[in-house]
Amino acid sequence: MKMLVRDVVSEISSRIGLGIVPGCEQNGLHRGIANLAALILEEEETSGSPDERRFQLESATIEENHAIVGAEDRIPMVSQNYGSLRRRGLNRRGAESPNNVSGSPPSVSPLSSSVILQREGAITQPASTPASPLSSLSSQITQLNLPSPEDCTQDPNWQATKSSVRERNAAMFNNHLMADVQFIVGSPGHTQPIPAHKYVLATGSSVFYAMFYGGLAENKKDIEVPDVEPAAFLTLLKYMYCDEIQLEADTVLATLYVAKKYIVPHLARACVNYLETSLTAKNACLLLSQSRLFEEPDLMQRCWEVIDAQAEMALRSDGFVDIDIHTLESVLSRETLNCKETHLWDAALRWASAECARRELEATPANQRRLLGPALNLIRLPAMSLEEFANGVAQTGILNPQETIDIFLHFTASSKPQLCYPIKPRQGLKTQVCHRFQSCAYRSNQWRYRGRCDSIQFSVDKRIFVVGFGLYGSSSGAADYNVKIELKRLGRVLSENNTKFFSDGSSNTFHVYFENPIQIEPECFYTASAILDGGELSYFGQEGMSEATIGSVNFQFQCSSESTNGTGVQGGQIPELIFYGPPTDD
Structure with a gap:
């Protein structure tokens, strides 16, 4: 031998x-x-x-x-x-x-x-370093598009088909091959076993390192994770194994939770960025509640910007009834909300009814009042009109008889009683105006509306909320105008409104408003349009500017192909954009 x-x-x-x-x-x-x-x-x-x-x-x-x-x-x-x-x-x-x-x-x-x-x-160093998953994060996250992990390793020589460490790690994602730990993820009755590899997890999270290699490490094969959704846990592992982030609207909050739980800051930042880019009035209140829980101040600030500017839409959203009581109190005490107190009252009662359902209580006025607690006293009932209070609040049965009498006396009596509700109206947000012309012309060189479209395109470098437009009126005396205003992005109508305004014959601009403020994202062009019917002769702007700065917001203007009445960058109509934006120094 x-x-x-x-x-x-x-x-x-x-x-x-x-x-x-x-x-x-x-x-x-x-x-x-x-x-x-x-x-x-x-x-x-x-x-x-x-x-x-x-x-x-x-x-x-x-x-x-x-x-x-x-x-x-x-x-x-x-x-x-x-x-x-x-x-x-x-x-x-x-x-x-x-x-x-x-x-x-x-x-x-x-x-x-x-x-x-x-x-x-010696041979596994990648030819080029993969880009960070956060470098081009948007609502659509780039994927590696890998085949099933189990399929990747069916070939006995599968390692030879993977040219980089990233590809070999990705083949181990959610794969039982060589797995030395298994997580039982999800609430009881809805669990999912997920295999993993301790080394990979420990290199990506200090929490996992402590679990597997720390001084108090437990050598358990199965680890139960009842407070995490399986989809969110798989997103976490996919990031650790594949250096890839794939976020979806219905699981991003759960993913943010698991990223915070296991201290994976880059994934958490990606979740916050995703939420900020997808933030609207419909989800702002719910995201505010979650951002308070996750201690994300930047996301909280963004939520407040949307809630302040689009308060009525936010209060009517389905997610509003799911916020916690502390977030409800924060909303009701907000000084800069742009809405009537009647909208806050209606929203508070909707929340109370939903809370009764969550606690399996009948939604009686007494139960609603009890669940609202001190939050009810944050609504500024005396700031309503007498008609709004009499036809609405007074008939709900939420207030006791003495409170109702006192508020009626506040509206009508010269000697007003002491109230347990704030009296001063909310300040709301201050509107800002972008002027795009340096002067206007009239009489000898007049403009005619003639029912045609005046249109201009604009973009900004910071997020704002457009409230309405300023328009020129008649140059030959007082006149009434019917006007249709419209705001588009990429040909899609974001908002429109048919309204009226009265022109006194001066060269002043006259403001017309949309029903709700429209959120304007930075670095995107939007089309502002107006069609007027009325006195044909009007003032018009001249010496137009292609760029203008209002406070910290920079505007850019360009001509629109939809403008059929002569309006452009240098002259024409739509002299002003009215908006909510970052506060100015003054």
């Missing part, structure tokens, strides 16, 4: 360029070849066929035309050829587990394994 091993060693050594080996223990490289030769000869004992033995020996060697520098580089290739013999069915011992897909023999010396690992480390 010893001579046979030596013969095989000599044959392999000569094939790979090492020359004839006088002994089998000269160095680690020769010992590795010797171990490999011994394994090949073990196969011969059961194969019996000389042709088959020759096939094994031929397959275990390396073709001389492989351009590989350094003898140690050849060891992994020999091992791979040995693995190919076993995969062809020449290993008849049947002792290997089907999960062993490495292709290396079970008794290869430690040196051979270390050389393979060294070789692996």
Whole structure:
């Protein structure tokens, strides 16, 4: 047997360029070849066929035309050829587990394994560093589009198909292969087992490191995570394994929670960015509640900007009834809300009815009052009109008789009683106006509306909320105008309103408003349009500016193809844009 091993060693050594080996223990490289030769000869004992033995020996060697520098580089290739013999069915011992897909023999010396690992480390550096998942984050997150992890590793030589560490890590995502921990994720009755690998998790999260390798680490195979949604947990793991972030509207809040729970700040930041870009009046109140919970001040500020400017829409949203009592109190006490107190009253009662349902209580006035508690006293009932109070609040049964009488006396009596409700109206947001003309013309060079469209395109560098437009009126005396105003983005109508205004014949501008403020995103062009019917002769603007700065907001203007009445950047109509924006210094 010893001579046979030596013969095989000599044959392999000569094939790979090492020359004839006088002994089998000269160095680690020769010992590795010797171990490999011994394994090949073990196969011969059961194969019996000389042709088959020759096939094994031929397959275990390396073709001389492989351009590989350094003898140690050849060891992994020999091992791979040995693995190919076993995969062809020449290993008849049947002792290997089907999960062993490495292709290396079970008794290869430690040196051979270390050389393979060294070789692996030398070739796995990616050709180019992948871009950070946060560098181009938007509502559509770039995906790696990998096949199923289990499918990726069905091929026994799957490692050879992955050219980078990222691809090999991605193949292990949600894969039972080599997994050393399993998470049972989800609430009882709705759990999902998710396999993982401790090393990968520990390198991506200090919480996981403490769980698996810290001083109080517990060596549990299954770990229950009842407070996390499976979809959100998989998003976390996908980021750790694949350096990829894939967010969806219905799971982004749960993903933010799990990113905070396991202290993965880059994923948490991506979630916040996603929420900020998808923030609207419909979800602002609910996101405000969540951002308070997650302690995200930037997201909270963005939510307040939307709620302040589009308060009526936010209060009517479905998500408003799902906020917590502390967020409700914050909304009701907000000084800068742009809405009537009747809207706040109606929203508070909607929330109270929903809270009764959550607590399985009948939505009676007494129960609603009890659940609202001190929040009710934040509504500024005396700031309503007498008609609004008498026809609405007074008839709900929420207030006790004495409160109702006192508020009526506040409206009507000269000696007003002391009230437990704030009296001063809310300040609301201050409107700002962007003037795009430096002067206007009249009489000798008059403008005619004629029912045609006046239109201009604009963009801003900060998020604002357009409230309405300023328009020129009649240049030949007082006149009434019917006007249709419209705001579009990429051809889609965001808002429109048919309204009227009275012109006193002066060169002043006259403001017309949309029913609700429209959110304007930065670095996008919007089209403002107006169609007027009335006195034909009017003032018009001239010396128009292509750029204008109001406070901290920079406007840019360009001509619109929809303008059929002559309005452009240099002159025409729509001289003003009225908006809510970041507060100015004054």
